[in-house]
Amino acid sequence: MGVDSVKGRNVMKHGECLSDETLTDYLEGSLDPIVQVACEGHLIACDTCRGRLALFMRALQPAVTAEEEAAVESIAQSWNARYSRVLPIDKGWHRKRIVWYAVAASVLLLLVLGPGRMAVRWMNSTQPARELVQAMLEKDRPFEAQLAFERHLPRVRSAADEPGLDFDALSAEMSRRAASQYDLGRFKLIQKQFSEAITLLQEAARDPKAPAAVHNDLGVAYMEQALAENRPKAKEEFDRALELDPKFAPAVFNLSLFYDSEAMPDEANRQRILYLQLDSTSGWADEVRLNLRP
Amino acid sequence: MTEPVTSRWYKTGNGITAAELLRACGERLTDRELWQKFHARFQKAIFLYVLRVLRQRGFQEALTDTAADLAQDVYMRLIQNDGRLLLSFKGNTDRSVMAFLARVAMNVVLHHHQYEVADKRQAGVVVSIEEARQFEGARGDVSELDVVALLSWIDVERLVAADPDPEKGARNVLLLKLHFMEGLTSEEIAEYPGFQLTPSGVNTVLQRLKARLQRGI
Numbered sequence: 001m002g003v004d005s006v007k008g009r010n011v012m013k014h015g016e017c018l019s020d021e022t023l024t025d026y027l028e029g030s031l032d033p034i035v036q037v038a039c040e041g042h043l044i045a046c047d048t049c050r051g052r053l054a055l056f057m058r059a060l061q062p063a064v065t066a067e068e069e070a071a072v073e074s075i076a077q078s079w080n081a082r083y084s085r086v087l088p089i090d091k092g093w094h095r096k097r098i099v100w101y102a103v104a105a106s107v108l109l110l111l112v113l114g115p116g117r118m119a120v121r122w123m124n125s126t127q128p129a130r131e132l133v134q135a136m137l138e139k140d141r142p143f144e145a146q147l148a149f150e151r152h153l154p155r156v157r158s159a160a161d162e163p164g165l166d167f168d169a170l171s172a173e174m175s176r177r178a179a180s181q182y183d184l185g186r187f188k189l190i191q192k193q194f195s196e197a198i199t200l201l202q203e204a205a206r207d208p209k210a211p212a213a214v215h216n217d218l219g220v221a222y223m224e225q226a227l228a229e230n231r232p233k234a235k236e237e238f239d240r241a242l243e244l245d246p247k248f249a250p251a252v253f254n255l256s257l258f259y260d261s262e263a264m265p266d267e268a269n270r271q272r273i274l275y276l277q278l279d280s281t282s283g284w285a286d287e288v289r290l291n292l293r294p
Numbered sequence: 295m296t297e298p299v300t301s302r303w304y305k306t307g308n309g310i311t312a313a314e315l316l317r318a319c320g321e322r323l324t325d326r327e328l329w330q331k332f333h334a335r336f337q338k339a340i341f342l343y344v345l346r347v348l349r350q351r352g353f354q355e356a357l358t359d360t361a362a363d364l365a366q367d368v369y370m371r372l373i374q375n376d377g378r379l380l381l382s383f384k385g386n387t388d389r390s391v392m393a394f395l396a397r398v399a400m401n402v403v404l405h406h407h408q409y410e411v412a413d414k415r416q417a418g419v420v421v422s423i424e425e426a427r428q429f430e431g432a433r434g435d436v437s438e439l440d441v442v443a444l445l446s447w448i449d450v451e452r453l454v455a456a457d458p459d460p461e462k463g464a465r466n467v468l469l470l471k472l473h474f475m476e477g478l479t480s481e482e483i484a485e486y487p488g489f490q491l492t493p494s495g496v497n498t499v500l501q502r503l504k505a506r507l508q509r510g511i
Binding site for chain 2: 063076
């Protein structure tokens with residue numbers, strides 16, 4: 001189409017095809033008459049644009065059937081049961097929903113009933129940002145090590161498996177959600193921006209009330225950064241996490257990895273045995289069993 | 295167009311028009327009160343658009359849950375990049391707001407659909423000949439398929455030029471194609487002011503063009 005703009009707006013895009021905006025403006029009858037005729041000329045020849053026009057015409061029908069009304073009510077119930085705020089979704093997430101809810105409920109229960117009660121209070125102020133980080137962990141396992149509250153996913157990575165996350169958009173969203181230093185640190189850690197992650201997690205760990213989870217994740221940041229001078233710090237943080245909560249399984253898991261990397265197989269094996277005493281049913285436990293020596 | 299959309303799915307606001315509310319939300323992304331108004335006013339419409347497009351794309355599995363997830367994605371698209379999409383909205387009428395939300399919903403669903411299709415292709419899903427026949431059979435009766443076939447092969451420019459109302463020739467052929475090829479009814483077509491026709495007006499155009507086709511233009 002040869003027309004470029006009407007009323008200051010671009011009306012023809014994608015080469016000769018019509019933009020969605022032009023299609024809906026056409027239905028609304030708000031196009032300039034000359035553009036309208038040009039659109040009609042295109043629409044009778046272009047099956048793709050006409051198909052999109054038909055899709056809009058069906059979607060925008062003002063009459064709502066009783067069956068649609070009932071379906072929308074069901075969607076509203078589903079929405080209200082799950083969302084109270086804006087959160088991005090993983091495109092394949094709905095398949096894993098039941099598993100995810102079960103894991104989230106279990107973690108919450110452990111936190112509320114166990115020694116993590118203080119941690120829950122400590123973390124409440126930034127719940128929305130935490131959900132965003134958790135959603136990222138649901139999409140992809142970033143490290144071999146185990147972060148706090150991380151559901152087990154197989155560690156399978158290749159160029160084709162890189163997560164399709166828009167980190168720029170997520171960064172903006174994190175800043176809007178008033179994320180704590182801990183959440184921002186985890187967010188940076190997942191992006192493998194280790195220096196920034198360590199700075200933020202160190203700040204969070206300075207809080208005397210910082211729970212085991214914070215020290216564990218700082219330990220992961222040190223370990224994954226793979227700087228020789230930081231490796232002892234990783235162990236210190238895992239040990240500190242276990243001082244605060246001796247049953248904090250992720251720190252035990254990470255210690256087994258640490259000892260592996262330090263060529264200390266016996267100590268690594270001891271940590272694996274200890275881990276299975278704390279967690280014998282999760283995917284993490286299965287992974288530990290695979291590496292356990294008799 | 296300035297007339298409001300009189301549907302209970304589209305609640306009227308208290309002193310603020312739909313277009314103003316949309317733009318205000320784009321300018322103040324963290325204003326909880328404003329977004330509550332947005333939610334109260336447009337939530338059901340967003341659900342409805344997502345639901346309709348999903349159905350049109352033949353999506354049936356876990357429809358309610360998928361629609362809720364995709365509606366969430368609609369909100370996400372609206373706010374991402376500092377609300378760029380919301381700020382790009384230039385309309386002024388209620389209807390233009392609904393068209394805007396439908397566009398976002400449609401793109402979210404189509405994106406999801408592409409993802410699903412890619413998944414199925416990877417899994418090696420093959421459509422049987424029987425299924426393909428059933429799909430073809432569901433498209434319309436034999437007489438309509440004849441018109442579809444005719445429309446696929448006919449010289450459209452000739453059909454437009456032969457219209458007794460030259461100014462409306464292209465529109466009338468478009469109506470014919472929307473009805474016979476896309477399956478839209480006269481009532482569905484007449485809902486849109488862009489066509490400037492009542493349902494009976496659409497029927498008249500369709501009958502006239504169909505008769506001309508049968509006569510070989």
